[in-house]
Amino acid sequence: MTYDKKLPKIALGAWAWGNDNTFGGELSIDELCPIYDEAMDLGLNLWDTAFAYGMGTSEKVLGEFLKTTPKEDYIISTKFTPQCADPQSENAVTAMLENSMNLLNTDFIDIFWIHNTVDAPKWTEKLALTAKEYDIGMLGVSNHNLEEIKEANDILEDNGLELKAVQNHYSLLNRSSETSGILDYCKKNDITFFAYMVLEQGALSGKYDTKHPFPEGSDRAMAYGDSLDKIEELNNVLGEVAANHEVNIAQIPVAWAIAKGTLPIVGATKKHHVSDAFKACEITLSKDEIDMIEKAGDEVNVNTIRFWEKEMK
Incomplete structure (x- = not known):
């Protein structure tokens, strides 16, 4: 099958809709509904989720909204997470796909991923079997x-399939997917690179600094709190670029990720996150601006790799 839906310039992340507090506080359906409606009105119809986000909570909440939307109007990205695999299932990948479709109230998944590298070759083989049984838009x-x-691509090609998407942590503070050659590989092989944590959970939004730290005791405070003085210097540079374009700071890292040829995933927990993301799609950064903010990002020299990740080498 040739997947022919046009992807928007960004995806909206529903990971915080899982209510496990890793990416923020608990959110109700009533609070999330205006966010969903705003996104769909603006044409930002690509939603990234996973069963692992709240053990089905994120998918279930998103699925409540999808009930009211024709399936041709939305694009769903969800994942097989090895740590959540059912050991009793003949093919745990198929079982998780079916469960996700049930929670999401849909019969078609546009992008289905192997979430991490735990026993990845085995699960990629299983993904190939699932893709032959179910119509999936893209495999990632x-x-x-x-x-x-490359190993995953080879396994899929041996099964007559294609790897069409890669999703990694990529930001001005973590460019290892660029320096390792992953971005170049994706471009050469017509693979869409999805960049998550482009805003580093709000650290690059301009909202937090040494005088306005992350909420005490939060996961974000533990990850970034000791580096806020350095991050503040980067945000000052981002602020200069934002002023040139008459936008806010948070829109510049997103515009940068788009300029780098990636498809950024922006977490959406407030309505203005959606409108800000939409405006970021319209920003064109100059080469000088890109060079300036990348230099500032490199000078921060902060390790933002989280407990579930690794540096791409």
Whole structure:
């Protein structure tokens, strides 16, 4: 099958809709409904989720909204997470796909991923079997390094399939998917690279600094709190570029990720996150601006790799 849906310039992440507090506080359906409606009105119809986000909560909440939307109007990205595999299932990949479709109230998944590299070759073989049984738009892998991406591509090609998507942590503070050659590989092989944590959970939004730290005791405070002085310097540079374009700071890292040829995933927990993301799609950064903010990002020299990740080498 040739997948012919046109992807928007960004995806909206529903990981915080899982209510496990890793990516923020608990959110109700009533609070999330205006976010969903705003996104769909603006044509931002690509939603990224996974069963692992709240053990089905994210998918279930998103599925409540999809009930009211024709399936041709939305694009769903969800994942097989090895740690959540059912050991009793003959093919745990198929079982998780079916469960996700049930939670999401849909009979078609546009992008289905291997979420990480735990026993990845085995699960990629299983993914191939699932893709032959079910119509899936695109197959992808997440949190894979270049060697692992090539291995997954070979396994799928041996089964007459294609790897069409890669999803990794990529931001001005973590460009290892670029320096390792992953971005170049994706471009050469017509693979869409999805960049998650482009805003580093709000650290690159301009909202937080040494005088306005992350909420005490939060996961974000533990990850970024000791580096806020350095991150503040980067945000000052981002602020200069934002002023040139008459936008806010948070839109510049997103525009940068688009300029780098990636498809950024922006977490959507407030309505203005959606409108800001939409405006970021319209920003064109100059080469000088890109060079300036990348230099500022490199000078921060902060390790933002989280507990579930690894540096791409």
